[in-house]
Amino acid sequence: MAQVPPAPTDGAAPGQVASAELTDPGVEDIVVTAQRREERLQDVPVAITAFTGSQLTRLGIDGSKQLTQVVPGLNFTQSVFSPQPTIRGIGTRGTSAGEESAVPIYIDGVYQSFIPAADLQFNNVDRIEVLKGPQGALFGRNSTGGAISIVTRQPTVEPTGALSLSYGRFDEVIAKGYGAAGSGNVAGDIAFVAHRDDGYIRDVVSGARYAKLDDFAVRSKIVAKVTENLELRFAVGHVENNDSTGEAYRPLDGNTIARRVPGTIYGAAPYTAALSIDPYNTLRQTSVSGTAILTLAGATITSVTGWQTNHLEIAADSDASSASIATLTYPQYSRNVYHETYVATRGGGPLSLIGGFVYFHDVSGQNPFVILSRPVSTAGVIGALSTSTFVPRMTADSYAGYLQGTYKVTRALSLTLGGRYTNETKQAAIDVQINAGPVNAIANRANFQKFTPSAILQFRPNERLNLYAKYGEGFKSGVFNSASASQAALQAVKPENVKQYEAGIKADPLPWLRIDIAGYYTDYRNLQSNARDPVTLATILQNAGSARIYGGEAELSIRPTRRLNLRAGMSALHGTYRDFPNAVVTIPTTTADPAVATTCVAGTGTPIGGNRSAVCDVGGRNIIRTPFVTADAGIDYSVPVGRGEVGFVGNLYYSGRSYWDTLNRLREAPYVLANGEISFRPGPSSLRIAIWGENLLDETYSLTTVSSATADTQVLARPRTFGIRLSYGR
Template sequence: MHRIVKSGVAWSALTIALAAGAPVWAQAPAAPAEMASDNEIIVTAQRREEKLKDVPLTVTAFNAAELERNGTTATRDLAMITPGITIQNTGAQLQATIRGIGTTIVAGGAESPVAVYVDGVYIASQNFAVFDLVNIDSIQVLKGPQGTLFGRNATGGAILVNTKKPSDTLTGKLTASYGRFDEVRVGGYLSGPITNGISASLAAYYRDDNGFTKDALRNTDLSTYQEYNIRGKLLLEPGEATSITLSGDYGRVEDSTGISIRSIGSGPRATSSVGAFIPSDPYKLALTFDPFAHSWGWGGSAEIQHDFDGVVAKSLTAYRNTDHRSFTDQDRVAAAINRVNVTINENVFTQEFTLSSSEPGPFQWLGGLYYFHQKDFNPVLSNGALVTESRLKAEAGAAFAEGTYEVLPQFKVTAGVRYSKEKRENAQRRAAGNPLTTKREATFDSWTPRLSLVYEVDPQSNVYFTYSKGFKSGLYNATAFGLPAIKPETVQAYEGGFKHSSNEITLNVSAYYYDYKNLQLQTRDANGLALTLNATDATIYGVDGDFTYRITPAFRVRIAGAYTNGTYGTFTNAPFFAPAPAPAGGNIQFTGNASGNPLIRTPKVTGNVGVNYDRELANGDKIGAAVTYYYNSGFAWTVDNRSRQSEYSLVNAEVSYTLQNNLKLSVWGRNLTNTRYGQGVSVTAFADAIAYARPISYGVTGTYSF
């Protein structure tokens, strides 16, 4: 009783104290990535708790302590610690590419082929997949098609974010940080019991900074960022076999970092506005206004789970509403040539029912039904005039099943399949032309099987082979009028690997080959408006691996790397751009042959090295230090291979001191080499343009945990 009274007082205090928050999501389908007593990582990549070495696919998993230690504060930072993945942040929108599979399409109804799940709930919108990591328990990055268990739009892989579940003891955390560019971060969470069988958690977060670029003519701050969000969970346990988790959240992100974009260089390539001023400082721009991208959303979910003596039944219901508004300067210079307004309002309802085995035995199984309903409203204006207004609708259903059978004590076979069917509609109107309105419909379906073989070499080591297929549904172009739907993407993947885990060493190595069909791409028309199309096909192969050596209980080294070779097949109708001759300037757009060109946003080599040292002193205080090095060999931004990101390296570091009362003080630095590299590139008829990533930053953080 004393514990419950104490928890109630703390709940009241936190409700008053925290006025900002972080996005709230649903209860996880299973316990997230954790460390077992023998340093074995527990993951849920196959939607059940398993040791990482027993999972026949490539998984990179981090718990909360590892994320904090490596300076990973948001989903956009995952590339720093995960080889084989690149992330482009285009103004409050997250675009991840895993092993060459990603998307450049930003429009209503356009989902990423790298599916993001937060506590089991699919986050369909790219507009609200960027969020800072408060109250996060773990993140798992699944590489390769996940079409059987995670369904549509997971051809490249999946990112599973798990937040902390409400605890039965009072726990909490408060953190505050200040850094370069007047960056302020404040956040915290509180979790504990309310009464017998009922517990709850509340998390809140706020971030604000003045940006790292300026407008050279108007002296205004650009690349600014502001985020606030709040999330809460209520866990009801009416009996030992039953749990009900209710979740709700609200959040807002104002991010102009990916759209504060400047023309590259000078002369005819820079702009079609003759004589336009282009600052020589790469972190200064010259625009006619301050571009912005605002995303906000709210949602809720209900998970009901009951164990019927060996068979677990679960229902997960979720609803999300997101809004995105952006205003961008498409000519990239201080000339009022082309200003584009985009609005995307999205409503998504999902329902999933699953049955799964819960008792140990030679046969483990899972089956389920899934329903998805999405509506989007996407008007686009150019210089204040309506270009097109799209009202899109998607309705999808799926049935899936998968089982793992222990053929021999050392040999397991996993087989599964999913059938998906989807209908899409696009009703459009425009201000002028014939016709003024149009409506189109399209239906897509796919079978996505998986077969895995796992052989236990010894109690600490496994080898495996997996065949899987992924499916990304076709879609309509929301920013162009009257076009038919583009075809679905499909990926057939073959992967083999070796995994080893002991108290001192963890080693995971895999090799893979992908047959990638009907790639969906985005290009720009003469007015800078987005157009979608299918490339033909691509071939991707590579090697992925990570090695962790726990030299002492206090000292750990992790080395990870990936080699990825991805090229387009026959692609003779690719969108190309070439510099226009003076005095016209800008670019000439034409159709070219991209056959054999490298896939965009696909560096051949990525890698990272992390060194961590944590030690308890004789007086009970603790010291910690972490350094992370990241390497990227460079990649093509565009299919014509003309605009490229050169190779670059980044270094992050943090030093901390923790008192016995759990007050932790940290000094940190990000991009300590002050490397200049792009977080996004846009090539249009107006210009070649780039948004640079954040330069060197540093600051201090104070954290109190209990």
């Protein structure tokens, strides 16, 4: 859990406007650790978007999914229960046990491997750094798209605290709290967030509400300055997350196999459903981490160790109708240990080095994964029940070493070379039972090794201009399909390999003006893609041959006074599959389909509901879950009123068209999101009252869309919401 505090006060004396607001405008500097050193954001020769905790609060960014609206190139989508971030068109497509994200999240340096836990609510964030492009040298084997680094607040000896309470539409209640104190060389803190609402999707048959939230998360950190040179940090956190939104399906355009059955009801209007079971999605996570930082005369040694256990339970109605045709249930778990030790040199010489070692061990599985399905004839006759049971257990052991060095050729020119070598072994053991037949125990093992180099050439003619060119490679490990039904099918998909070329400009032409521009070209090979088995409905994994992605991003920040912040961003990319001849896709079933089920030709008859599987060559089609154009703009402005102030925040986000499937049959239309807030601080204290609104234009767009033989299912994102918030402290 990483969470954001209420906005701090401006420090002005009662009834006064801080003089710096008029005499010291300028874009706020942020110190980042993207290269494992503390550096100004504008000094780092890589594409990064970073925000402080107070900036996120002012922007109204409450969770990881909302980062999409303020980070060009980042798109946070969802595949049923699994949040799936993509950066520059690269992201994870699978959801099986043992799967890991191509855009990993780190919290205080600890790798977060469990994808379903990526939907974070913020409350005690110090800053968030979104690193774009493959990060194979410093941030791991799986960061082919990029990485998201969340740094939580450091507790202070001086007592400090904050509380906030929000109430909104759908009886949404959000409570957040933070407190810190200490004595001598030891300080500790505790942060919590509680979030619940009554849901925004209505079952048209039972009247039940779906997409309900009931979440609680708590995190505590202790920091001890043992000696002048040694600092120890210990953190513990726990999350209880109940959110059935991803399972509150309706059939997209009425395409469900249940439509063949007379009398079947399904959700047709937006924000409706008709399900044969009550869906649920419950996540429990406990994490413990420890960090030691030893500062020597010429180097800093940092050691980070994290332990985490995750447990997820899910039930979903795959046909999205009142008929009992296809459901799935499973508990998924993950237990892992992460350790990293690295050394960063310090000093005034021309050469600086960073080197480290990483170990990761994970045991994941599902116990059991059960799929219940009944065939439905074209005449609407429901057949006998079939039960498919999978009990997979996946183990991963990964070792890696990395080294990166920067040499200042001249005062303005520097060259950085780095690389990481990864050696990873994965094992899979699966017990499979179809109906009441015998249990088939299958197993396999695979080893993956990869060296991922990077190179950066940086030119800084002055402090206000940073020009750079970068080459980087990324490696996403191979993975086994946790729903394989035979030994022959239990083969790990190949690792993904990414090569990206990037050039960028970071400019501060004026103290109050900042412009960052980056362009890139990506060669993406062995993409790991998922589809649905037409018989068992289980997810199957496959490799696409290659894809080509190129594009650019731009960010603009303007701060003419301390009370006015303007920002804008844009991303444009072109991404297509270059070589994907055997993609498993779905095509709507009609009354006149081709004779061969796998023929990649649309039927000529009337659609009757449901899909058939086909193997198609999707070369030249657009990559999935990636808008080709996104743009965002925001304003943050405050006005002194008596002894207090009134604040105005507004954000706009535009998402261009995108596709949910490799055949590009399921299209997401462009949409615009508008969010805003008006707040009032009545006096010099940190008490603040705010009225907020999200999706003010009431746009209708997908949170997730998934296709299978049973149905095209869709869950719409939340409609217009609004509410009031009271906060105190900082």
